[in-house]
Amino acid sequence: MTRGVAIVTGAGRGVGRATAERLARGGYVVVTGVRDLDRAREEYGKQPGIQLVQLDVTNPAHIADAVALAHDFADGPIDLLVNNAGYAMMGAQENGDLVAAREMFETNLWGAAAMVQAVVPAMREAGRGTVVTVSSIGARLTNPLVGFYHASKYALNALSEALSMEVGHFGVRVIMIEPGMIATDFPKATVLTGNVTDPDSPYAPLFGDLRAGFGAWRERDDASTAESCAEVIWNAVNDPHAPIRIVVGDDAAELDRAVRESADDHEFQERLRGFLKLDWPPAPPAA
Numbered sequence: 001m002t003r004g005v006a007i008v009t010g011a012g013r014g015v016g017r018a019t020a021e022r023l024a025r026g027g028y029v030v031v032t033g034v035r036d037l038d039r040a041r042e043e044y045g046k047q048p049g050i051q052l053v054q055l056d057v058t059n060p061a062h063i064a065d066a067v068a069l070a071h072d073f074a075d076g077p078i079d080l081l082v083n084n085a086g087y088a089m090m091g092a093q094e095n096g097d098l099v100a101a102r103e104m105f106e107t108n109l110w111g112a113a114a115m116v117q118a119v120v121p122a123m124r125e126a127g128r129g130t131v132v133t134v135s136s137i138g139a140r141l142t143n144p145l146v147g148f149y150h151a152s153k154y155a156l157n158a159l160s161e162a163l164s165m166e167v168g169h170f171g172v173r174v175i176m177i178e179p180g181m182i183a184t185d186f187p188k189a190t191v192l193t194g195n196v197t198d199p200d201s202p203y204a205p206l207f208g209d210l211r212a213g214f215g216a217w218r219e220r221d222d223a224s225t226a227e228s229c230a231e232v233i234w235n236a237v238n239d240p241h242a243p244i245r246i247v248v249g250d251d252a253a254e255l256d257r258a259v260r261e262s263a264d265d266h267e268f269q270e271r272l273r274g275f276l277k278l279d280w281p282p283a284p285p286a287a
């Protein structure tokens with residue numbers, strides 16, 4: 001039985017691919033947006049329900065073509081949009097590359113916004129549909145040297161929160177997924193800018209510390225997998241009572257508690273330093 005038509009962005013690998021495959025197994029026709037169509041054809045093979053399409057979310061023509069294809073399969077509006085495409089950038093703010101940061105925003109924020117503009121009008125007119133934003137627990141807290149990425153996810157959450165209030169009234173649901181660490185190739189795709197990798201950089205000790213902290217975090221057995229995230233998305237889409245915001249993984253829940261329970265930002269930063277085992281000293285107390 002066909003459950004409906006979905007579009008998933010950033011489905012070349014990782015969470016996007018696992019989500020596209022989970023939705024297809026569950027009966028959706030999934031317009032599966034990938035940047036490298038040849039690679040995806042090889043890696044996906046033939047799978048019922050998977051319709052591969054070239055979709056770089058920074059390319060308006062790709063968006064128009066992907067949405068037109070999805071509408072060809074749908075009787076009415078597209079049932080589900082999963083805005084997943086995204087990547088990170090690391091760099092100190094004093095010299096991180098702002099051109100690279102703007103490019104990242106084009107994908108993480110403006111690409112997602114353009115997908116919403118392409119899909120939501122038909123959902124609103126039909127009075128049904130779901131938009132899933134793959135955000136991050138890093139849309140509620142920040143790590144040093146990752147500020148540009150967090151800024152893009154904070155902004156994405158702001159748009160999604162506002163969207164949920166704009167379109168909920170018309171019967172369109174918005175769900176934000178906020179995972180902690182997910183074991184994917186995400187770190188390999190992370191763009192390093194500025195001088196963080198220079199051993200003489202004043203930020204080199206922090207960078208080394210952070211890499212070790214992220215590495216140990218990835219080894220935790222409560223970190224999510226692409227498949228477990230996809231399962232959370234599947235369950236949320238199928239649960240009419242799903243909350244607007246879903247924290248994914250015990251690691252993310254721990255960080256979420258640290259944000260909510262800390263008396264002030266200093267206490268939160270201390271808890272985060274403990275979580276990541278950072279030696280990097282905090283700001284000295286005021287004299």
Ligand SMILES: NC(=O)c1ccc[n+]([C@@H]2O[C@H](COP(=O)([O-])OP(=O)(O)OC[C@H]3O[C@@H](n4cnc5c(N)ncnc54)[C@H](OP(=O)(O)O)[C@@H]3O)[C@@H](O)[C@H]2O)c1
Pocket residue numbers: 009010011012013014015016034035036055056057058084085086087088107111134135136137178179180181182183184185186187189226
């Ligand atoms: N991994 C984590 O720890 C983690 C934690 C919290 C949130 N997230 C979020 O989860 C989402 C998925 O990440 P992941 O872990 O699955 O990472 P991933 O394995 O690196 O996959 C990211 C996917 O996004 C695609 N992509 C990048 N830029 C794009 C663009 N302009 N247009 C379309 N697709 C684009 C990549 O395409 P190519 O295959 O062509 O490179 C890739 O398929 C991201 O939004 C990320 O911010 C990840």
